[in-house]
Amino acid sequence: MMNLGQMFEETCRRYPDNAALVYEDQTIDYRTLDRSVSALAHHFQTLGVRKGDKAALMLPNCPEFVVAYFACLRIGAVAVTLNVLSTPYELSFLLADSDASVFITQPTLTKRFEEIRNDLPLCRHLLTTDDLRRITAAGPFAIDIPDIAPDDPAVMIYTSGLTGKPLGAMLTHHNLLTQSPLLKTICSADEAFRGLAVIPHFHSFGAVGNMLGPMWVGASVVLMERFTLDSIFKTIEKEKVTYIAAVPRLFMGMVFHDKADQYDVSSLKFCITGGSAMPPEFIPLFREKFGVLLVEGYGLTEASPVCSVGRLDMPVKPGSIGTPIPGVRARVVDETGQELPTGGIGELLIQGDNVMK
Known part of the structure; x- marks a missing residue:
């Protein structure tokens, strides 16, 4: 290994x-x-x-x-x-x-x-x-x-x-190697892809989504140290960015940006939102405005971080954090630790090779 x-x-x-x-x-x-x-x-x-x-x-x-x-x-x-x-x-x-x-x-x-x-x-x-x-x-x-x-x-x-x-x-190394192939296995990325790195690499989501993932397949990382919405759109157009993995606030800003229609974002194949909850109504709004699929994921630093993510080949359910990634088991339990049936509200437990020592 x-x-x-x-x-x-x-x-x-x-x-x-x-x-x-x-x-x-x-x-x-x-x-x-x-x-x-x-x-x-x-x-x-x-x-x-x-x-x-x-x-x-x-x-x-x-x-x-x-x-x-x-x-x-x-x-x-x-x-x-x-x-x-x-x-x-x-x-x-x-x-x-x-x-x-x-x-x-x-x-x-x-x-x-x-x-x-x-x-x-x-x-x-x-x-x-x-x-x-x-x-x-x-x-x-x-x-x-x-x-x-x-x-x-x-x-x-x-x-x-x-x-x-x-x-x-x-x-x-093994924790992070459970994450590195995800861009390829879940999003079908290859060496022609270009990711836009706007969220910091010192965060686990930024490191996996915008560094380890693309580098697993030999793709390119377009680095942005500081940015505005205009500079993001300009970079997408200039560098032919293929995907963006970022926080909800960025995608919400893109939707509301009054100059968005002035830019060519046709190179974008999909976007992934994480880091905090995306208001469900913005998922279809983003696709309607840009013609780009936006899926949501869930994770935490202690789990390297990705635990679940929406799939590009499955129906998008706004408000859902998708299904567990390969090798991860997730269940919802009550205050006594008993697993709840579908639809139950409780605490989410994660188990897998992505979880820290």
Whole structure:
């Protein structure tokens, strides 16, 4: 059974000339992305980063996020993905709690780290996106890859904690490999697809829907670090975007945008909404306005995150979160744990290989 580093390596081998990332006016093919990942992985190793060590990424949707993410996975390190809006106070807790030894961010955000650096003896190395560009251009590109098992930790994502402190959900290579094929198996995606990444990759939904999923099939990811509705429509038209996986607010904004009719969105094949509940009446409205099927899914960070999603080849039922993905069992129970009949209202329980350790 392979790990995420091997999955990425196999995609780069099969589709070296395909566009992997599109960012502003820059296009990066899989061959170039593979070399960049190897160069940064080598640099990590020169810093003393070993299998199981943590590297914290506080980055927006930019090429350096993808490079750093897979550089960690390739050498068995754990990518700790952090919200770019984290304050110094929040960052101090997250870096200390995760035991991160490397912190990667943009030059404009380093001040937040410098304010707390003396309180973080384990976090010894600060790298900026400028550093990453220099490192990935210079090489060397050879790395020593350790044995990485499917149950080894891959990514740590912080979620809202019940006690007021964020809790780190540790996802394994196998957890995330249950998610990576979904774009292909459920949505019939292939290497010609282009996804629009507007929700942050530091969230589990963004990472799976707009990075791991398309990279499983050798498709392209169009990265948007900041956006307006006009810029989203312009990008769909310019880059011939095939699908969008995002939160309800974005799709509702598209429906209400008064300039929507000025853009050609005929390249869109489908859209997936998740992260919060979509008002049911907007599902048919979106299809009526754009001629594009919008399906809803459900998940949570601790489940990597997708648990269920509407199918493109089944009737769309507005308000439904679809059916469980392959390998997931879902049931609704009452307060005593007894399973309820169809139509019963209770607590949703999820079981499957996607659930964190």
